[in-house]
Amino acid sequence: MAAGNAKSPAAQDNHKQALNEFMLGLMRRNPGEGEFHQAVQEVAMDVLPFIADKPRYQDLRILERLTEPDRIVTFRVCWEDDSGNVRVNRGYRIQCSNAIGPYKGGIRFHPSVNQSILKFLAFEQTFKNSLTGLPMGGGKGGADFNPKGKSEREVMRFCQAFMTELHRHIGPDTDVPAGDIGVGAAEVGYLFGQYKRLEGRYEGVLTGKGIEFGGSLIRSEATGYGVGYMMDYMLRHIGESLDGKTCLVSGSGNVAQYCVEKVNHLGGKVVTLSDSSGFVHDKAGIDADKLAWVMDLKGVRRGSIAEYAKEFKADYYEGKRPWAVPCDLAFPCATQNEIHKMDAEALVKGGCKAIAEGANMPSTPDAIEVLQEAGVLLSPSKAANAGGVAVSGLEMSQNSLRMNWTREEVDEHLQGIMRRIHDQCVDHGEDKDQVNYLRGANVAGFVKVANALMAQGVH
Numbered sequence: 001m002a003a004g005n006a007k008s009p010a011a012q013d014n015h016k017q018a019l020n021e022f023m024l025g026l027m028r029r030n031p032g033e034g035e036f037h038q039a040v041q042e043v044a045m046d047v048l049p050f051i052a053d054k055p056r057y058q059d060l061r062i063l064e065r066l067t068e069p070d071r072i073v074t075f076r077v078c079w080e081d082d083s084g085n086v087r088v089n090r091g092y093r094i095q096c097s098n099a100i101g102p103y104k105g106g107i108r109f110h111p112s113v114n115q116s117i118l119k120f121l122a123f124e125q126t127f128k129n130s131l132t133g134l135p136m137g138g139g140k141g142g143a144d145f146n147p148k149g150k151s152e153r154e155v156m157r158f159c160q161a162f163m164t165e166l167h168r169h170i171g172p173d174t175d176v177p178a179g180d181i182g183v184g185a186a187e188v189g190y191l192f193g194q195y196k197r198l199e200g201r202y203e204g205v206l207t208g209k210g211i212e213f214g215g216s217l218i219r220s221e222a223t224g225y226g227v228g229y230m231m232d233y234m235l236r237h238i239g240e241s242l243d244g245k246t247c248l249v250s251g252s253g254n255v256a257q258y259c260v261e262k263v264n265h266l267g268g269k270v271v272t273l274s275d276s277s278g279f280v281h282d283k284a285g286i287d288a289d290k291l292a293w294v295m296d297l298k299g300v301r302r303g304s305i306a307e308y309a310k311e312f313k314a315d316y317y318e319g320k321r322p323w324a325v326p327c328d329l330a331f332p333c334a335t336q337n338e339i340h341k342m343d344a345e346a347l348v349k350g351g352c353k354a355i356a357e358g359a360n361m362p363s364t365p366d367a368i369e370v371l372q373e374a375g376v377l378l379s380p381s382k383a384a385n386a387g388g389v390a391v392s393g394l395e396m397s398q399n400s401l402r403m404n405w406t407r408e409e410v411d412e413h414l415q416g417i418m419r420r421i422h423d424q425c426v427d428h429g430e431d432k433d434q435v436n437y438l439r440g441a442n443v444a445g446f447v448k449v450a451n452a453l454m455a456q457g458v459h
Contacts, residue, residue: 015049022048026067033116035336039123039361040067042368042380046442060458062450069096069122070103072115073169077143079161081154091162093141093169093177096122099452102173103139104129104389106180109158109187113142124360125389127445128382131421134393139175141166147182159190167195172203172399178392179208185220189213204399207392216395217407218414219388224258224358225411226387226418227331230379231356232266233422237435238377243267248327248352250274251334252298252305255358255385259331260291272322274334275305279322282314326350333358344370357381368438375434383421383441390417 022044027037044063051057073093081087092115095103105125108118118140126138143162147155170177179188188208195205209215218225228242235241245268249256252273260270269285273294282290290312297303309316323330323343330352332338336359339347344367347355354377357363361381363371371378394413398404405413421441428447429440 011049011052015045015052018048018052019045022063029068030116030119033119035116035120035361036123038337038365039120041365042361042438043123043127043442043446046439047446050443050446056454057450060454062453063446065453066097066126066446066449067123069094069119070098071095072119073166074115075165077145077158077162077165079154079158082151087158089143089145089158091141091143091165092118093166093175094118094122094139095169095175096138096140097126097449097453098137098175099449099456100130101135101137102171103175104136104178104392105139105141106178107162107183107187107191108140108142108180109145109147109182110142111144111146113144118142121360124382126449127442128386129389129393130445130448131383131424131441132386132390132393132417133420134390134417136176136389136393136396139177140180141177142180142183145182147187152186155187156190159187160194163191163194164198166191167198170195170205172205172396176204176392176396177206178389184208185210185215204396207395209395211404214395214399216391216398216410217405218410219391219395220254221258221261222391222414223255223385223388224260224333225262226390226414227255227259227333227356227358227384228262228266229387229415229418230384230422231263231329231331231354233419234354234356234377234379234435234437237422237426241267242329245269245328246271246326248272248322248325248330249358250279250322250332250338250362251359252294253333255388256331256333257291257295257298259333259358260286261288263331264288264291268329271327272325273305273308274322277304277306278316278318278320280305280308280314280316281322281325282308282312284312284314323347324350327352329353330355331358332362334362335359336361337364339363339367341366341370343367347371348374348376352376355379356384358385360385372436372438377435377437379422379425379437380441382445383425383437386421387414387418390414 077089077091122140129136247268324346356379424444425440428443429436
């Protein structure tokens with residue numbers, strides 16, 4: 001078990017100075033990439049004190065190497081819309097580290113996609129994949145293409161154009177992308193079909209595939225389920241459970257939906273969901289029937305969460321987030337930086353005792369500081385939402401074995417992986433009578449990748 005984190009004032013000052021110097025250098029090399037800076041700082045503030053008395057990590061510049069991606073591939077994606085107009089987008093693949101396995105991380109299609117966001121996601125993915133214990137490195141990719149409002153054939157043509165360039169940079173033993181925002185089962189199918197056409201091989205080069213051609217059961221549910229399992233293990237560690245707890249969930253997409261399903265299954269009571277328009281507060285709780293209605297609303301009709309309030313006579317708050325609603329537990333599952341300092345203060349005031357992050361980096365640094373000072377247990381996204389990539393890794397294993405596991409087998413593997421992630425966070429983050437899950441996840445994720453880098457020499 002790791003030692004506590006009590007430090008003398010002089011040691012704390014030294015750590016702050018080291019962090020400031022490190023971040024100044026990083027920002028000089030990567031100007032204007034705020035999301036990437038934030039992700040690195042969140043890791044560096046825990047890793048730098050950890051390696052302060054470990055000169056080999058410092059001499060081999062391990063953290064510096066991990067903040068410089070192995071490569072960044074940028075390319076033009078040229079396609080034709082239904083009206084015959086030529087359209088041009090920019091595509092990316094960030095290959096951050098393959099120290100412990102092939103690069104692994106999603107492809108995102110969204111107008112906000114840029115190099116900074118993808119570098120943050122690839123960096124975060126490296127540590128997340130390390131925590132799963134599976135042989136996967138870290139990567140991320142995507143394009144500034146907006147699939148909303150596009151016809152099915154336009155989306156297909158864009159995916160084919162995107163893969164026409166990407167295929168030369170990926171492979172089952174090189175880089176195995178998955179879906180992400182804007183890239184669901186249909187898009188993965190189009191991408192896989194084009195890869196197969198270009199390479200002439202049928203191989204597990206993408207995950208999130210349809211069950212009919214190599215996908216894994218419960219892949220869609222895995223991220224949300226994993227968030228629920230992580231909270232369950234956090235509460236068990238302090239002798240409590242989800243049973244009867246009032247829970248806030250933000251978002252209403254895939255992760256939020258299956259988080260609600262698993263929290264309900266474990267005995268919790270979810271009272272909120274949200275989207276870009278605002279949030280709903282259902283005091284009676286969002287049960288299985290209401291959740292099925294939300295899945296149809298978002299997955300088929302693509303409507304606003306405001307419609308839920310009308311259907312079930314719940315309260316609706318336009319343009320607001322749910323964090324001021326009194327609760328026991330919170331599950332941010334919407335987007336990055338959705339919990340700011342004032343939101344964190346509201347959560348503390350409302351009685352929140354623990355948070356498991358379903359979205360990537362949903363809490364700002366100021367918010368994290370407020371939550372930790374108040375003693376709120378906080379499992380960061382790199383630990384709490386690792387269930388999705390864990391089942392992607394299991395899909396890779398099934399593809400290599402040329403077989404499919406049952407739903408029960410995959411779920412059992414998922415629970416075991418989330419339990420091991422929790423235990424690693426405890427091993428590296430336990431401090432007196434409380435666990436700092438953020439520090440535990442950052443240090444545990446770093447150690448495995450760092451040791452692999454050291455074993456493989458300077459490269």
